[in-house]
Amino acid sequence: MxxxxxxxxxxxxxxxxxxxxxxxxxxxxxxxxxRSRALRGVFLVVFDVIAVTLLVTGLVVPDPGVTLCGIIALTGTVWTHVARHRI
Structure with missing residues (x-):
């Protein structure tokens, strides 16, 4: 007791x-x-690939909007990775 x-x-x-x-x-x-964190990891990797693809596409095609979206998405992925590893 x-x-x-x-x-x-x-x-x-x-x-x-x-x-x-x-x-x-x-x-x-x-x-x-x-809940498993593996699913979050898969979504994070997919988001990383999309962000890099946006950034590269924005640099190849002279469209500042796509480049800006890629930079913002990449910033979000970096922030998410840092926040995930601090826990």
Whole structure:
């Protein structure tokens, strides 16, 4: 049996987990496995390829709009990779 102090500490941890990662908290509460990050990785690689393709196409075809979209998309992929590895 847990002591009163241990129960309050456990409740604090539960509340913190519920606030920081509600999907994981729900998965643990329901007894199911959390979603795989592999699917996110596949989407990220596809987005990388699309961003590079846009950038190269924008540089080959003299269209500043396509180049700008490629730069913005590539910036988004870099930001996503950095944010993903900080977790």
């Amino acid at each position: 847990l002591s009163h102090h241990d129960r309050t500490e456990l409740e604090k941890i539960e509340r913190s987990l519920e606030l920081s990662d509600p999907d994981l908290a729900a998965a643990l509460r329901d007894g199911r496995r959390p």
